[in-house]
Structures are given as structure tokens and as C-alpha cells.
Amino acid sequence: EIVLTQSPGALSLSPGERATLSCRASQTVSSSYLAWYQQKPGQAPRLLIYGASNRATGIPDRFTGSGSGTDFTLAISRLEPEDFAVYYCQQYGSSPTFGQGTKVEIK
Amino acid sequence: QVQLQESGPGLVKPSQTLSLTCTVSGGSISSGVYYWSWIRQYPGKGLEWIAHIYYSGSTDYNPSLKSRVTISVDTSKNQLSLKLSSVTAADTAVYYCARERRGFYGGNWGYFDYWGQGTLVTVSS
Numbered sequence: 001e002i003v004l005t006q007s008p009g010a011l012s013l014s015p016g017e018r019a020t021l022s023c024r025a026s027q028t029v030s031s032s033y034l035a036w037y038q039q040k041p042g043q044a045p046r047l048l049i050y051g052a053s054n055r056a057t058g059i060p061d062r063f064t065g066s067g068s069g070t071d072f073t074l075a076i077s078r079l080e081p082e083d084f085a086v087y088y089c090q091q092y093g094s095s096p097t098f099g100q101g102t103k104v105e106i107k
Numbered sequence: 108q109v110q111l112q113e114s115g116p117g118l119v120k121p122s123q124t125l126s127l128t129c130t131v132s133g134g135s136i137s138s139g140v141y142y143w144s145w146i147r148q149y150p151g152k153g154l155e156w157i158a159h160i161y162y163s164g165s166t167d168y169n170p171s172l173k174s175r176v177t178i179s180v181d182t183s184k185n186q187l188s189l190k191l192s193s194v195t196a197a198d199t200a201v202y203y204c205a206r207e208r209r210g211f212y213g214g215n216w217g218y219f220d221y222w223g224q225g226t227l228v229t230v231s232s
Binding site (some may be wrong): 030044093097098 | 152153155167169170205208212214216217219222223224225
């Protein structure tokens with residue numbers, strides 16, 4: 001099983017600031033099969049990024065995914081009020097696993 | 108627009124079998140392009156993939172749950188189902204069904220582009 005470790009656990013930022021979230025895998029994620037999701041309270045996760053760097057339909061370009069191998073990053077260029085949420089990474093190069101999440105909270 | 112809706116008992120007694128159904132609308136389970144998955148989220152927020160099924164009936168299971176899980180599909184009703192046997196309090200979670208899209212280069216697994224709203228299942232006597 002590939003274990004995904006997200007850091008930091010929480011990030012306190014102000015609207016307009018840049019957020020950088022990390023996801024590190026215990027083994028190489030084949031074909032950069034890594035996705036990112038956003039989850040707000042009481043809602044299901046929402047797909048943001050797939051294939052490490054491809055934005056899902058309707059996702060604003062302030063969300064950027066990057067990385068390969070074992071190290072992946074989600075960057076949010078300028079935080080909007082609706083971006084404060086929990087973010088999860090997920091790998092699908094083998095039996096799917098998720099990271100434990102990073103909470104982006106308002107400072 | 109694809110929509111998924113989970114249904115089933117919200118309370119299950121320990122040692123019994125949890126049974127859930129997911130009804131898919133706005134798209135056909137038989138389209139042959141996607142897998143259909145069950146995922147759960149613990150109260151502490153961790154997410155765990157449980158299993159997926161292809162419309163043909165081909166399945167894969169999370170190795171840690173394989174001995175207790177059965178996933179099935181009813182293409183005539185556009186539904187997928189989950190059964191989890193011998194439940195304990197550790198199985199208390201929100202259960203989601205989701206559409207799973209395989210990666211660009213193929214493979215046996217994918218990412219989840221549509222999710223149901225989730226249903227909370229509590230295991231308690």
C-alpha cells in the first residue's frame with residue numbers, strides 16, 4: 001500500500017495569500033497518477049486536479065498541481081473566501097489511498 | 108450531469124451486515140468507461156477506498172477489507188450495492204459512492220470525479 005503524507009496539517013492564511021500544500025508518497029506513484037480534492041463541511045470531496053497537474057472541469061486556474069515520483073504539490077495562487085477547506089491527495093497508481101488532509105483556515 | 112445517491116440504514120448492530128445502495132442518474136453504469144466505487148470517511152476525517160466494480164461485474168477490493176466486502180451492480184436499475192459483514196464500531200463512517208475514471212494511460216484504478224452526498228452509518232447496539 002502506498003502511504004500518502006500531507007503537510008502541513010493545517011495552514012492559517014488570509015484571503016489573497018498563496019497556499020502551498022505538499023503530498024509525499026511512500027513509493028513512486030506510477031504515471032503521476034495523483035489527484036487532489038477539496039472538501040467543505042458537510043459535503044463530499046470535490047475533484048480539483050488529476051494526473052498530478054490537470055485541472056478538473058470548472059476548476060479555476062488559481063489551482064495548480066505539480067510534481068512527480070513521490071513528491072507532489074497543490075498551489076492556490078490567491079486564496080478566495082470559498083477556498084478555505086480541507087484538501088486531500090489521492091494516488092491511483094495502485095490500490096487507491098488518500099492522504100490525511102491539510103486544512104486551510106482563515107487567519 | 109451525473110448524480111449519485113446513497114441509501115440504506117443509518118444504524119447497524121455490531122456483528123451484522125451493513126448494506127447500502129447507490130442509485131446513479133444522468134448517466135449509465137453500463138457505459139463501459141468508468142468504474143464505480145465505494146469510499147468511506149471516518150469521523151476523524153480519514154478517507155478509505157473500499158472497492159470498485161465495472162459494469163461487467165469485474166471487481167477489486169481494498170486488501171484490508173476484502174474478506175468482509177461484497178460489491179455488486181444492477182445495470183437494469185443503474186445501481187451499485189455494498190455489503191460489509193461482521194461490522195464493529197470501527198466501521199462507523201460516512202459511506203460514499205463515486206464514479207471512478209481511469210488514468211490517461213489506463214490501469215486498474217482511477218480518480219473520483221463524481222461523488223454522492225454520502226450516508227452516515229453508525230455501528231452500535
